[in-house]
Amino acid sequence: MPYMTDIEIAQACEMRPIADIAAKAHIDEKYVEQYGRWKAKIDPALLKETDRPDGKLVLVTAITPTPAGEGKTTTTIGLADGLSRIGKDVTVALREPSLGPVFGIKGGAAGGGYAQVVPMEDINLHFTGDFHAIGAANNLLAAMLDNHIQQGNQLGIDPRKITWKRCVDMNDRQLRFIVDGLGGKVNGTPREDGFDITVASEIMAVFCLASSITDLKARLSRIIVGYTYDDKPVTAGDLKAVGAMTALLKDALKPNLVQTLEGTPAFVHGGPFANIAHGCNSVMATRLALKMGDYTVTEAGFGADLGAEKFLDIKCRMAGLTPDAVVIVATVRALKMHGGLDKKQLNTEDLAALEKGIPNLLRHVSNIKNVYRLPCVVAVNRFPTDTDAEIDFIIRKCQALGVNTVLSTVWAEGGKGGEALAREVVRLCEEEKGDFAFSYDLDCTIEEKIRAVVTRIYGGEGVAITPAAKKQIDQLTALGFDRLPVCIAKTQYSFTDDPTRPGAPEGFTVTVRSVKVSAGAGFVVVLTGDIMTMPGLPKAPAAERIDVDENGRISGLF
Numbered sequence: 214m215p216y217m218t219d220i221e222i223a224q225a226c227e228m229r230p231i232a233d234i235a236a237k238a239h240i241d242e243k244y245v246e247q248y249g250r251w252k253a254k255i256d257p258a259l260l261k262e263t264d265r266p267d268g269k270l271v272l273v274t275a276i277t278p279t280p281a282g283e284g285k286t287t288t289t290i291g292l293a294d295g296l297s298r299i300g301k302d303v304t305v306a307l308r309e310p311s312l313g314p315v316f317g318i319k320g321g322a323a324g325g326g327y328a329q330v331v332p333m334e335d336i337n338l339h340f341t342g343d344f345h346a347i348g349a350a351n352n353l354l355a356a357m358l359d360n361h362i363q364q365g366n367q368l369g370i371d372p373r374k375i376t377w378k379r380c381v382d383m384n385d386r387q388l389r390f391i392v393d394g395l396g397g398k399v400n401g402t403p404r405e406d407g408f409d410i411t412v413a414s415e416i417m418a419v420f421c422l423a424s425s426i427t428d429l430k431a432r433l434s435r436i437i438v439g440y441t442y443d444d445k446p447v448t449a450g451d452l453k454a455v456g457a458m459t460a461l462l463k464d465a466l467k468p469n470l471v472q473t474l475e476g477t478p479a480f481v482h483g484g485p486f487a488n489i490a491h492g493c494n495s496v497m498a499t500r501l502a503l504k505m506g507d508y509t510v511t512e513a514g515f516g517a518d519l520g521a522e523k524f525l526d527i528k529c530r531m532a533g534l535t536p537d538a539v540v541i542v543a544t545v546r547a548l549k550m551h552g553g554l555d556k557k558q559l560n561t562e563d564l565a566a567l568e569k570g571i572p573n574l575l576r577h578v579s580n581i582k583n584v585y586r587l588p589c590v591v592a593v594n595r596f597p598t599d600t601d602a603e604i605d606f607i608i609r610k611c612q613a614l615g616v617n618t619v620l621s622t623v624w625a626e627g628g629k630g631g632e633a634l635a636r637e638v639v640r641l642c643e644e645e646k647g648d649f650a651f652s653y654d655l656d657c658t659i660e661e662k663i664r665a666v667v668t669r670i671y672g673g674e675g676v677a678i679t680p681a682a683k684k685q686i687d688q689l690t691a692l693g694f695d696r697l698p699v700c701i702a703k704t705q706y707s708f709t710d711d712p713t714r715p716g717a718p719e720g721f722t723v724t725v726r727s728v729k730v731s732a733g734a735g736f737v738v739v740l741t742g743d744i745m746t747m748p749g750l751p752k753a754p755a756a757e758r759i760d761v762d763e764n765g766r767i768s769g770l771f
Contacts, residue, residue: 219325219771222335226474227546238304238505239265246467248341251332254467255480257425257497259700262506267503269537269642273512273592274521274581276574277715278705280556284325284594288542288631289512291328291623292592294475296508296633298623304506305330308484308494308514309344310337311412313384313748315770316756325771326624328631330471334767342667343420343482344382344411346465350433350458351416355379356395358438359394359456359603362402368451369441372404376729377438378746382411386749401565413489418700419733420462421483421495422531423516429466430459433464436733440456446692448732468498470565475628478505487514488705489746491523491736496532503689508642515705517577524671525585526651527698527736535649538641539581539589540714542621543574545599545607551715561722562600571610572717576708578616580670584652588645655696659686659728662699663739665722666720671708679727689737692730696720700736702744710742 218224231253235245238362244256255447273289289305296303307330308354315337330336339345355377362370388408395400396664411417415436423429434450441447449455468482482498485491491501492514522540529535545567546559552570554563574591581589591611593604608618619637622630653665662676669675678686689695701715706712708720729742750756759768 220333220768222327223323223329223331223474224766228331229476231470232473234400234472234478235615236734237468238378239469240505245470246674251471252335252341253470254341254464255470255501257467257501262496263504265504268507268509270503270534271508271510271538271540271638271642272524272536273510273540273542274517274577275542276510276513276547276577277518277551277707279547279550279715281559283542283547284546285512285542286322287325287328287624288455288540288592288594288634289510290324290330290473290479290538290632291621291628292329292634293477293479293510294473294628295623295635296474296510297365297406297477298632299635301635301638302507304502304509305477305479305513306494306499306509307481308512309340309481311344311410311484311486312338313410313412316759317384317748317750317754318574327474327627328623329474330481331474332471336471336481336771337491337770338597338767340481341465341469343465343469344484346461347416348380348411349421350461351380351414352410353458353461354436354438354449354452357452359401368447370439371442372402373405374444375439377410378407380409380411380414384410384485384748384750386747387448387504388627389745390675407747409746410486410748412484412486415584415731415734416458416593417483417485418490418731418736420473421468421485421491422528422734423466424496424500424532426459426463426466429462430455432733433458433733434733442485444688454644466497468495468501481662487523489702489745491527491700491734493519493524493528496528499534500532503583507754512581518670518708519703519705521581522652522666523700526653526666527700529649529699529734530651532623535647536587537647538638539587540592540638541574541577541589543593543607544594544596545603546596548574548607560598563601564602564606567603567606570716571607573708573715574607575610575614576672576717578611578614578733582614582616584650584669586650587647588641589616590629590641591616592619592621592634594624595620595622607616640660655698659690659695659699659737663701666699666701672711672717672719672725673721673723675722675724676725682725682728689728689730690744694730694732694737697730698736699739699740700731700734701741701748703741704744
C-alpha cells in the first residue's frame with residue numbers, strides 16, 4: 214500500500230452528511246445550522262432543553278512536547294473511535310486550529326493518519342469563521358479605546374498604561390512591538406503598541422469559558438483595557454463596547470459539529486494556546502458533548518504541566534467539571550529525546566537514554582494521580598522502530614506508580630488501534646473512582662498559587678519574582694483580583710521556564726517577569742521566562758508547502 218499523507222487520507226474519506234452525524238449525537242434537526250454538507254453549528258438552546266444526563270469525561274494530555282512528536286490530538290480522536298468500535302456512545306471535544314501553527318511549523322492540527330477530524334482542510338483554514346469573529350471583537354474594542362482618547366478622553370485613560378492589544382491569527386513577529394497613531398493629531402495619539410496572536414487574546418479565553426450569551430456579555434464587560442492617570446482600571450463596559458462585541462460573537466459562540474474519519478460526532482470549538490492561555494476548547498462545546506454522549510473525550514494543549522493543569526485548575530473549577538479518567542500520551546522516541554538523544558538517533562534501541570528521559574513521563578503521571586487524584590492510563594504511540602525491551606521498560610516504570618500502560622496504533626489503524634486503550638479507559642471510568650482535587654486553593658495569595666504550581670506540578674524549588682512583577686501583584690491584590698486562579702504562560706518544552714532543559718529537572722526556580730489580570734476570563738496571567746504572546750514564523754514555514762490546484766483541491770497541509 215503506497216504511503217498517503219494526512220491530507221490525502223482525509224480527502225479520501227467518504228464523509229457522512231452532517232445531519233446524519235447530528236442524529237447520531239442525539240441532536241434534533243431544529244438545533245442544527247448547516248454550514249454546507251459537512252459542518253454545522255449547534256444552537257446552545259439545546260443545553261437548556263435536553264434532559265439527557267452528562268456522560269463520562271475523559272481528558273487526554275501528554276508528556277512535555279519534543280520535536281519527535283507525541284500525537285495527543287491523534288490519540289484523542291483514535292480513542293473516541295475506539296470507544297465507538299467497542300459499542301460506546303461517544304463524542305469528541307477539540308479545539309479549533311490557529312492559522313499561526315498551520316502556516317508555521319505544524320502545518321495542520323486535526324489529528325493524523327487514520328485518526329482525524331474532517332473536513333480537515335476546512336477545520337484548519339477558516340472553518341466557520343469563529344476566529345475571525347474573535348479577532349474582530351478584539352480589534353473593535355481596541356479601536357473604541359483609541360477613539361475614546363481621541364475624542365476627549367472623558368475617562369482619563371493614560372495612554373502609557375493601556376494594556377489592550379490588537380490581534381491577528383497569524384505568526385507575525387514584526388507586529389510584536391509597534392508605534393501607532395503617527396501622522397499628526399487627526400490620526401490619533403502616538404503610543405507604543407503591539408499585536409497578540411488571536412488565540413492569546415483575552416477574547417478567546419472569555420469565549421471559551423463563557424457558559425451562555427449572558428455570561429459572555431458579563432465577562433466582556435469586565436475586561437480591563439488600561440488604567441487612568443490615577444491608576445483606576447478602565448473596562449470594556451466603561452467604553453460601552455460590550456453590546457457590539459457580543460453581536461460579532463453571537464454566531465461564533467454556537468459550538469461547531471463535524472466528524473471523525475469513522476463518523477464519530479466531534480465538537481470543535483475555540484482554541485486558546487496552552488503555553489500562553491488556558492489551552493482548552495469551549496465550555497459550551499464540552500457541556501454539549503457531555504450531554505450528547507455517554508463518553509466524551511477531550512484534550513488540553515501541550516504537556517500536562519500546561520494544558521492539563523489549566524484544564525483542571527481553571528476550566529474544571531469554573532465550569533464545575535470533574536474528569537472521570539485521564540490519558541497521558543507518550544512515545545518511546547520523545548522520551549529518548551528527553552534523555553538527551555538527537556532526533557537523528559532515535560531509530561535504534563537505547564535503554565540508557567530511555568531511563569534518563571522517562572522521569573518526564575513519571576512526573577506527569579504522578580501529578581495526575583497524586584496531586585489531582587484522578588485515575589489515569591499511559592498511552593504509548595508505538596512506532597515501528599520501538600523495541601519490545603523499550604516498551605517493557607515503560608510498562609514496568611508506570612506499574613511501579615500503580616498506572617497501566619496501553620499501546621496505541623491509532624495513527625496507522627484508526628479506531629481499531631485504539632480499542633485496547635478504550636477498554637482501559639472504560640475500566641478506569643467504571644471501576645476506579647477519583648477524589649478530584651485542585652493544585653491550590655483560591656484563598657491563597659497570587660504568589661502562593663504560582664509557587665504551588667511551580668513546586669507541586671513543575672517539580673521546581675521556588676519562584677523568583679522580578680520587582681516589576683511584584684509591583685503588579687501588589688496592584689492586582691489591592692484591586693481584589695488575588696482570589697482568581699492563575700494562568701501561567703511558560704515554555705511548552707520544559708517543566709522549567711527554560712526551553713533548553715528537557716526531561717524532569719530538579720532544583721530550579723521559575724522567574725516571573727510580568728503579571729496581569731484577565732478580569733473577563735477570570736484569571737491572573739503570569740508571564741515567565743521569555744514567553745511570547747505573538748509567535749514568529751520559522752525559517753522554512755509550512756506555508757511554503759501549501760498549494761491549491763485549479764479544482765480547488767488543497768495539498769501540502771500536513
